[in-house]
Amino acid sequence: xxxxIFSKYNYWIYIILMMIxxxxxxxKRNLIKKIIGMNLFQTxxxxxxxxxxxxxxxTLPIIEHGHGHGAHAIEAAAYINPLPHVLMLxxxxxxxxxxxxxxxxxxxxxxxxxxxxxxxxxxQQK
Amino acid sequence: xxxxxxxxxPILVVIIPLIFAFLTLLFGWFRRNLCYPITLVAxxxxxxxxxxxxxxxxxxxxxxxxxxxxxxxWGIEYVVDHLNGFVLxxxxxxSLMVAIYSKRSVEQELPEKIVxxxxxxxxxxxxxxxxxxxxxxxxxxxxxxxxxxxGYALIAxxxxxxxxxxxxxxxxxxxxxxxxxxxxxxLYIVTGSLNIADLSQILPNLYHSKVxxxxxxxxxxxxxxxxxxxxxxxxxxxxxxxAPSSVSALLAPLMTKVGAYVMIRVMFTVFxxxxxxxxxxxxxxxxxxxxxxxxxxxxxxxxxxxxxRMLTYILVxxxxxxxxxxxxxxxxxxxGAILHIxxxxxxxxxxxxxxxxxxxxxxxxxxxxxxxLHRKMPLTMAVFVIAALxxxxxxxxxxxxxxxxxxLGAIDANKWIFVAVLLVSSLLNVILFFRCIENIYLEPMAExxxxxxxLAIKREESPxxxxxxxxxxxxxxxxxxxxxxxxISTIIQFALPAGF
Numbered sequence: 001x002x003x004x005i006f007s008k009y010n011y012w013i014y015i016i017l018m019m020i021x022x023x024x025x026x027x028k029r030n031l032i033k034k035i036i037g038m039n040l041f042q043t044x045x046x047x048x049x050x051x052x053x054x055x056x057x058x059t060l061p062i063i064e065h066g067h068g069h070g071a072h073a074i075e076a077a078a079y080i081n082p083l084p085h086v087l088m089l090x091x092x093x094x095x096x097x098x099x100x101x102x103x104x105x106x107x108x109x110x111x112x113x114x115x116x117x118x119x120x121x122x123x124q125q126k
Numbered sequence: 127x128x129x130x131x132x133x134x135x136p137i138l139v140v141i142i143p144l145i146f147a148f149l150t151l152l153f154g155w156f157r158r159n160l161c162y163p164i165t166l167v168a169x170x171x172x173x174x175x176x177x178x179x180x181x182x183x184x185x186x187x188x189x190x191x192x193x194x195x196x197x198x199x200w201g202i203e204y205v206v207d208h209l210n211g212f213v214l215x216x217x218x219x220x221s222l223m224v225a226i227y228s229k230r231s232v233e234q235e236l237p238e239k240i241v242x243x244x245x246x247x248x249x250x251x252x253x254x255x256x257x258x259x260x261x262x263x264x265x266x267x268x269x270x271x272x273x274x275x276x277g278y279a280l281i282a283x284x285x286x287x288x289x290x291x292x293x294x295x296x297x298x299x300x301x302x303x304x305x306x307x308x309x310x311x312x313l314y315i316v317t318g319s320l321n322i323a324d325l326s327q328i329l330p331n332l333y334h335s336k337v338x339x340x341x342x343x344x345x346x347x348x349x350x351x352x353x354x355x356x357x358x359x360x361x362x363x364x365x366x367x368x369a370p371s372s373v374s375a376l377l378a379p380l381m382t383k384v385g386a387y388v389m390i391r392v393m394f395t396v397f398x399x400x401x402x403x404x405x406x407x408x409x410x411x412x413x414x415x416x417x418x419x420x421x422x423x424x425x426x427x428x429x430x431x432x433x434x435r436m437l438t439y440i441l442v443x444x445x446x447x448x449x450x451x452x453x454x455x456x457x458x459x460x461x462g463a464i465l466h467i468x469x470x471x472x473x474x475x476x477x478x479x480x481x482x483x484x485x486x487x488x489x490x491x492x493x494x495x496x497x498x499l500h501r502k503m504p505l506t507m508a509v510f511v512i513a514a515l516x517x518x519x520x521x522x523x524x525x526x527x528x529x530x531x532x533x534l535g536a537i538d539a540n541k542w543i544f545v546a547v548l549l550v551s552s553l554l555n556v557i558l559f560f561r562c563i564e565n566i567y568l569e570p571m572a573e574x575x576x577x578x579x580x581l582a583i584k585r586e587e588s589p590x591x592x593x594x595x596x597x598x599x600x601x602x603x604x605x606x607x608x609x610x611x612x613x614i615s616t617i618i619q620f621a622l623p624a625g626f
Contacts, residue, residue, distance in 0.1 A: 025297050025300075025301065034297060041304060045304055045307055048308070052315050084311070090268060091267075094275075097271075101275055101278050105282045105292050108289040
């Protein structure tokens with residue numbers, strides 16, 4: 001059992017991080033804490049994507065010495081898959097902009113309600 | 127030049143609004159009143175490009191467009207078939223109508239933010255068009271986030287409760303998008319591909335893998351949040367009620383429909399119908415969720431005193447109709463669902479435009495305050511009645527035909543309980559809309575006798591830039607109803623996934 005956990009520890013960390021983020025997004029009352037939770041949630045997904053690409057003992061996905069030397073058969077198993085990493089570059093951009101928009105909205109909320117506690121805002125809206 | 131442009135039409139559909147979004151920012155810096163014409167030009171060009179694309183699809187079949195000339199499993203590919211060619215035209219047409227309409231309402235509601243409004247408006251439309259046209263799952267995620275981020279910003283500039291409603295939407299929308307992204311990741315683990323056509327060929331050998339099941343679950347939950355399927359609809363009513371009127375007129379018809387399109391795509395193209403229908407009981411679950419959406423949407427709408435808020439709950443119930451058609455998973459049901467994507471886009475467009483016009487003229491939108499509007503704005507109210515009849519489902523309006531196919535589908539599937547749900551919801555819609563129509567058209571006895579008050583009511587029709595889109599939407603509802611047989615025979619029967 002322990003072996004099962006430790007051999008795949010990065011996936012366990014991803015799940016734990018994601019659940020912490022998920023809890024903060026839904027359970028916390030403070031809007032900034034919700035945003036922190038959202039960021040954790042998204043970062044966990046980055047960890048997941050990076051984990052699925054990496055290999056033990058894998059090397060950079062660059063064919064050494066360039067032209068001509070790439071003619072021999074390439075062993076895919078020796079290289080780390082670069083594609084999920086590239087996907088995550090795009091996803092990071094998306095996540096940063098989500099964070100930016102969320103923070104901008106929180107500033108507007110604070111200007112209108114002078115608080116960041118969800119229950120106080122709901123009370124004010126009644 | 128012109129002949130070289132023509133094979134590029136799929137990319138032009140998306141790229142024109144994207145480039146013009148930045149042009150509005152640039153020109154708006156110098157002349158603020160240039161933004162509106164630039165937006166109109168961009169959306170008209172995009173509309174014609176999408177119309178041309180659909181025409182090409184109908185005459186020559188599915189279009190594959192490789193971005194940068196990279197072949198599919200590696201490069202990003204745009205695929206246009208009958209289904210998304212059809213949705214593309216709906217999206218670009220509806221957004222063009224809302225853009226025409228937006229002039230006066232933006233001037234009134236957001237006088238200082240006109241430049242940014244049109245910039246984000248175009249980005250929003252880019253997101254919608256991109257979601258629909260792309261043939262790559264990760265690219266779809268990026269466009270989904272472009273559309274959502276633009277939506278958060280547009281909603282947040284609305285009236286008092288808007289920022290908080292928008293914040294809740296951010297939280298829910300992010301969970302939905304992240305679940306979708308996780309689904310993409312899980313599929314990538316087992317297949318090593320992100321291309322939809324490629325995936326649909328690789329996946330059938332892996333249908334019994336647990337990873338594929340998890341991926342499917344993530345996809346479905348993520349998309350359900352984005353399309354506001356009951357019980358994941360909680361963000362929708364607040365967000366669309368408090369948003370500026372032209373924003374709710376853009377988002378309400380489109381965001382949910384685009385979500386429904388993604389759901390159909392994932393269930394029946396990425397995964398084969400055999401997987402979604404026979405291997406796992408997903409259609410049963412979706413069917414009950416849809417039935418819940420239809421009934422609860424209509425019942426909660428009954429409890430509302432605010433007209434715009436009532437419409438948002440009706441929207442929740444309309445999402446249920448589309449999902450029900452998908453969940454019935456037979457030829458008639460799916461035809462009804464795809465036809466309802468078109469019809470509901472027009473009905474919601476008309477209703478939200480009318481509410482915006484009422485807000486613009488009187489600043490009121492409580493149902494009890496709507497009295498005498500039929501004399502102030504007779505044409506606008508006529509369109510409201512047409513749209514209301516269409517939501518109820520009275521022939522010759524288009525709403526009747528999609529409901530008819532949904533009921534036929536439910537009978538074919540031997541699910542009589544769903545037939546009952548559809549009929550009950552029609553009755554609930556009758557109550558909902560006749561409450562409004564009664565308030566608008568019928569005058570109280572006491573006031574009727576005093577002649578003075580009658581003379582005091584002046585005709586105050588909505589301004590022309592608002593009236594034209596409203597009338598087009600109203601005419602569209604009637605003509606789509608008459609033409610629905612033709613639409614089904616030329617487009618929708620080919621849009622059905624293989625195996626139906």
